[in-house]
Amino acid sequence: MATIKDVAKHAGVSTSTVSHVLNKTRFVSEDISVRVIAAVETLNYAPSALARSLKVNHTRTFGMLVTTSTNPFFGEVVKGVERRCYEQGYNLILCNTEGDLERMRANLDTLLQKRVDGLLLMCSEVDGQAFDLFARHQPVPTVVMDWGPIDFPSDKIQDNSHHGGYLATRHLIEQGHTAIGCLTGPLDKLTAQQRLSGYIQAMEEAGLGINKQWIASGNFECEGGEIAFNEVYAHGKLPTAFFICNDMMAMGVINTASKRGIKVPDDLSIVGYDDIKLAKYVTPSLTTIHQPKHRLGQQAVDVLLEKINHQREGHTVIQLEPTLVERDSVKNLLS
The missing domain is CATH 3.40.50.2300 (Response regulator)
Structure with missing residues (x-):
């Protein structure tokens, strides 16, 4: 593999001149530049990205x-x-x-x-x-x-995330729902905390009571939605709607509810969060909060x-x- 020294020798110039031609860091006459470029092409020389990065102190x-x-x-x-x-x-x-x-x-x-x-x-x-x-x-x-x-x-x-949780819950309220639960992500995560706080704000603004038995947390995965839904289901009566703090958990809920004979949205309405690409392809397609x-x-x-x-x-x-x-x-x- 050709080196910069080989190019310099072939063109009859110094290695620093080759460097200036290739990096355009100093004026070099057209005649010399042509000789250097010709030598580069003849020898099939490829500058070392590592060497260049060490010299200019960045690697891109x-x-x-x-x-x-x-x-x-x-x-x-x-x-x-x-x-x-x-x-x-x-x-x-x-x-x-x-x-x-x-x-x-x-x-x-x-x-x-x-x-x-x-x-x-x-x-x-x-x-x-x-x-x-x-x-x-x-x-x-x-x-x-x-x-x-x-x-x-x-x-x-x-x-x-707070505003997203607020938007999701307000949408359910605007559709006539008053019994609304929230299935959150892990509450040691800031995003889960903020989405829950958005839910709480929307409920309080509407003068709606919050049933703590309708709030449960999962792990932001499908199985987390299943576990959280089953926790609420075990308490007895379900709300008419859930704000679920991400789409993966929402999909887990739709699947689990279906196995129990609960139809979405006829028996239970759901709003998810994230708007992942799969959200519009599940049945029913998921109303959700879009993150850019x-x-x-x-x-x-x-x-x-x-x-x-x-x-x-x-x-x-x-x-x-x-x-x-x-x-x-x-x-x-x-x-």
Whole structure:
């Protein structure tokens, strides 16, 4: 494999001149430039990306830590990240933490050894203490995406989960429902807490009582919806509607309710959260709260680039607003 020294020898110039021609870092006469380019083509020389990155102190590579989940939400966000990285000429190294502190530490060490220019974190199941790891590695620019601790010192891109929970519950109320339950995600997660608080606000504003037996938590997966629904079912009478704090749990509820002879929406109305692609293909198609997942990923990359390119101090928090998507899983009791 040809080296820069081989190119310089073939063109009859110094290695620094070859570097200036290839990187356009200094004026070089047209005659010499032509000779250098001809030598590059003749020798089939490819500059070392690693050597260049060491010289200019950046690799045009980002690292992303994400917790494995069967929830397509994560995959759709990652797709937005990857697409924006490609558009901006960056590579993405994706690492799976599997919710394990040691796995996270090993992944972080690997990314730092590869001299990534920035980090993107979407680690929903890792204990908050794990984020102390990242504080020790500042000033590597870091963006926390959606499911991270709110007090971690970094830029953040977040969904307005409280407002989303409020929108979902208000929609059920506007359709004539007064007996409304809420199946939440794990309540040690900020997103689950905020969606529940949005539900509570909408109920209180409407002057509706909250039956604590109609509130249960799951794990943001299909089986979590099944478990939470069965917990409420065991108490006896069901509400006429549920706000379920993500689509995967909502799908678990639809399946479990069907097995018990409970039809959605005839017997039970449901609003989910996330608007994953599968939501419109289940039966009935799911009324849900749309999160701009691709934009979440794209915005995270843009914030990281802005911080790197402009060496911005301090931390930015960007909040993306959710919207209601009406489909077929809510029955209108007023008509």
